[in-house]
Amino acid sequence: MTNITAEEVKQRLDAGEAIHLVDVREPDEHAAFNIGGLFIPLGKIQTMQTDEIDDLKNEEVIFYCRSGNRSGQACLVLETMGFTNVKNLVGGMLDWQAKFPG
Numbered sequence: 001m002t003n004i005t006a007e008e009v010k011q012r013l014d015a016g017e018a019i020h021l022v023d024v025r026e027p028d029e030h031a032a033f034n035i036g037g038l039f040i041p042l043g044k045i046q047t048m049q050t051d052e053i054d055d056l057k058n059e060e061v062i063f064y065c066r067s068g069n070r071s072g073q074a075c076l077v078l079e080t081m082g083f084t085n086v087k088n089l090v091g092g093m094l095d096w097q098a099k100f101p102g
Contacts, residue, residue, distance in 0.1 A: 020056055022062070023039045027041070061083065071092060
């Protein structure tokens with residue numbers, strides 16, 4: 001697992017780069033604020049229900065949550081399932097919203 005910062009992700013999104021984002025928070029958190037990508041709660045990943053992303057095993061996939069803890073857990077689980085390029089958004093949405101308000 002590699003870490004990636006909010007600044008790096010925002011720069012890539014602003015440049016129009018197509019990146020694979022996955023939000024691993026709960027439905028209410030996702031509905032309140034998200035930066036796009038797929039929504040797969042951590043519980044589904046922990047029970048290996050990853051059909052939506054199984055074809056991305058060899059591509060970069062960036063995971064995010066509220067603070068970076070759950071997305072880090074998701075990355076570790078997915079590495080054991082054969083994903084080769086998972087990245088954890090450090091600081092999660094708390095850091096994102098602090099750095100990019102509004």
